[in-house]
Amino acid sequence: MQNPSQTPSDDSGSLTFTVQQRLFFVVLVATMGALAYGYDTGIISGALPYMTLPASQGGLGLTPFTEGLVTSSLTFGSAIGAFLSGYVSDRFGRRITLRSLALLFVAGALGTTVAPNIEIMVVMRFILGIAVGGGSSTVPVFIAEIAGPKRRAPLVSRNELMIVSGQLLAYIVSASMSLLLHEPQMWRYMLALAMVPGVLLFIGTFFVPASPHWMVAEGRFSEALRILRKLRENPREIKKEMAEMRENAREARQGPAARELLKEKWVVRLLLMGCGMGIVLQFTGVNAFMYYTPIILKSTGLGTSASIAATIGNGVVSVLATFAGIKAISHFGRRPMLMTGLSVVIIMQLALGAVLVFMPQNLTQSLLALACILVFLFFMQMCISPVYWLLMAELFPMKVRGVLTGSAVAFQWICNAAVAFAFPPLLSLVGNNAFFIFAGINVASLVFVLLVLPETRGKSLEQIETHMRERFGEKTEDAASAA
Incomplete structure (x- = not known):
């Protein structure tokens, strides 16, 4: 009998790998x-x-309002992309959705690179945002469905690792260009490099398998089994997971249609819980810091180049923290990690507000x-972000997983856009007291x-679905009886 960890390539065109190598490759492609x-x-x-800077000096002449508009246009586009990709991924599959999003990544990056004015920049950032949002809702679900119960937490968390790695790369690129280049339109080179991961994602999707969970939901059992044999080491593990998926699919077919399921209270x-997590x-x-750290540091008297270079620290810390989070998430529950992260976040926001409001402006x-x-x-990156993306891949039932994940992540992007758009005006209105406001919000979180x-x-994933149905169904019935 052939060892499943040494099975030859499948129809997706992947080469002969061990199970761990194959999973690593699939996750690497998806996380592009x-x-x-x-x-x-x-x-x-x-x-x-x-x-x-003024147009005469190579800039676009952004004001505080248009600065917020350009920044937040990507996040508003991301909300649309996350919502639409949920329907597309449920209808056509996760892999096809990622391939389509890769084309949008390339088109949007090219458009922002050549944008001649603010209006076109906003439109192209919006298009790029559709790809960003679509990827943010599709990638964790695809990895969760590929990984299996034992590897799901650390592998889905690599999605967050690649996000912060991309941010670190962006900070290094922008700081290097700021220090080494003196061309007035160097920001266009910064934006142009965003095409590279989009190209890699598009090519990579031709060499990874489809989601076995989605295949089973579509009734394509033999194809799903063939994929599982390449992604699992233990035949009993394959048998158990396949049985759970088929039972889940059978219950889904016998249960209400997807549209009716979306109306059920549980x-x-x-x-609503997913939106609350957004x-x-x-x-x-967090994105006030990720987008505007140079501006925050410039308010303390630091120069432009030094402020941009300091953001490399943001990226390095985020990457190291995500590595720590990947380790921690395999050993600790989701709730303890979130509560620990939020507690420290509140303390640091209060401390930052105190430093900026009460200390004199100097190097210290x-x-x-x-x-x-x-x-x-x-x-934030060790305890909160990885858990959020993992929960978005775990919480929702298979029949409408793409739709609900897309909707919840879309709402998260709306929150992201609200913070990105409101932060510059808020900073100009209340100054550094804004960080005390964030601390208060996080107490409620x-x-x-x-x-x-x-x-x-x-x-x-099947056990989580059963648990959620029982937990929220029982609560709903109890509430109805009490009423």
């Missing part, structure tokens, strides 16, 4: 979308100081502010996690 996401969201922090509650993630204020203030930002980012979020660690 996350790398593009990270680069596109990170590079704007280095490009903005040059884009605010599903609506899950969606508020938890984005109203930490700049260094302490940067230290607060880096500690904030370490716990901590309470939300404590009271509402269930624990999903150690369960298969």
